[in-house]
Amino acid sequence: MSTGPDITAASKTGTNDDNVIFGAEQTEVERLDMQHKVIHDANPRCVYAPLDLSKGGYKILDQATGSGIWIRDARAEAGADNEWVGTDIEDQWFPTTTPADTTYKHQSMTEPWPVQWKGSFDLVHSRMALPGVGINSLESAVKNLIALVKPGGWIQMCELEWDGWNIGPEGKIFATAVRDLFTTVSAGQGVDLREKLIPIFKEAGLENIDYTIVVTPFGARASDKIRKTSEASLFATALGVSTTTKMLPPISIPREQLDAMPQKLLEETKKEGWEYKHFVLWAQKPLKA
Numbered sequence: 001m002s003t004g005p006d007i008t009a010a011s012k013t014g015t016n017d018d019n020v021i022f023g024a025e026q027t028e029v030e031r032l033d034m035q036h037k038v039i040h041d042a043n044p045r046c047v048y049a050p051l052d053l054s055k056g057g058y059k060i061l062d063q064a065t066g067s068g069i070w071i072r073d074a075r076a077e078a079g080a081d082n083e084w085v086g087t088d089i090e091d092q093w094f095p096t097t098t099p100a101d102t103t104y105k106h107q108s109m110t111e112p113w114p115v116q117w118k119g120s121f122d123l124v125h126s127r128m129a130l131p132g133v134g135i136n137s138l139e140s141a142v143k144n145l146i147a148l149v150k151p152g153g154w155i156q157m158c159e160l161e162w163d164g165w166n167i168g169p170e171g172k173i174f175a176t177a178v179r180d181l182f183t184t185v186s187a188g189q190g191v192d193l194r195e196k197l198i199p200i201f202k203e204a205g206l207e208n209i210d211y212t213i214v215v216t217p218f219g220a221r222a223s224d225k226i227r228k229t230s231e232a233s234l235f236a237t238a239l240g241v242s243t244t245t246k247m248l249p250p251i252s253i254p255r256e257q258l259d260a261m262p263q264k265l266l267e268e269t270k271k272e273g274w275e276y277k278h279f280v281l282w283a284q285k286p287l288k289a
Helices: 026-042 069-078 138-146 169-185 193-203 227-247 255-271
Strands: 059-063 083-088 102-106 121-127 149-166 207-218 274-284
Touching: 026 069, 026 207, 026 227, 059 069, 069 083, 069 121, 121 138, 138 149, 138 193, 149 169, 149 193, 149 207, 169 227, 169 255, 193 207, 193 274, 207 227, 227 255
Parallel strands: 059 083, 059 121, 083 102, 121 149
Antiparallel strands: 149 274, 207 274
8 A cells, every 4th residue: 555645554444544543453452441541540530521421311422432441431430321332443342241221333433324323312422533534524523423412412522632741751752753643644633633623513503612631640650550551551552653653654753763762651651750631622512403
């Protein structure tokens, strides 16, 4: 497969819309699960939208669900009878056994959604997935997710917040490499997403738009319970960045630095620790159009 601004060897489809930037094997879902555990340890709240799932009777979609780990923690947090639906382009990751209230379906956010799902969810959730739109329209993908929300329901999106990371020199190399990678595979759409999403939400007529910035510590700054997991998660992500960028046009970080980055980043994190940020953005669909 040729490489260029529209097609990269990192993509299985040729339009980079695989929702899986670092690979699609078992180690990638393990990386995603570790990432969730680190985030959840520091910030155990799954739902920031003002929707009290403990009342029960709600229908929730987690798109790009991976192994369904967010659903399992959000379901436990709610502690009530709700309906949970997880979708992902990699259905090999779905749990083999699920509770009666939980279902999983193969679905890409860049493909048409089931017609019967339109306007049927009280909450649509998406986390760390939007760079996976590739060169397809980010706006179209987001508006198609909004279309799944019922009147009065909510959409909640979580993505990287790029400013104010508390990191060392190797962390800065890592952050630059991730930003370059996301920029490359998404034709510039996959970075600065909070600034991109709010206007899309407003144009779609959503109300009560709000967000919070969440800080997640790694390594020496993480809790004792999660420290080793945080180090393994960061190393796996850095290794994924280093490996994937070999299949792309050159980015701003030299190849030799990318090759050395995972181990050096791990050493820096073990010694000094660091913190990265993501945002949680939520908005409500009006009861009346």
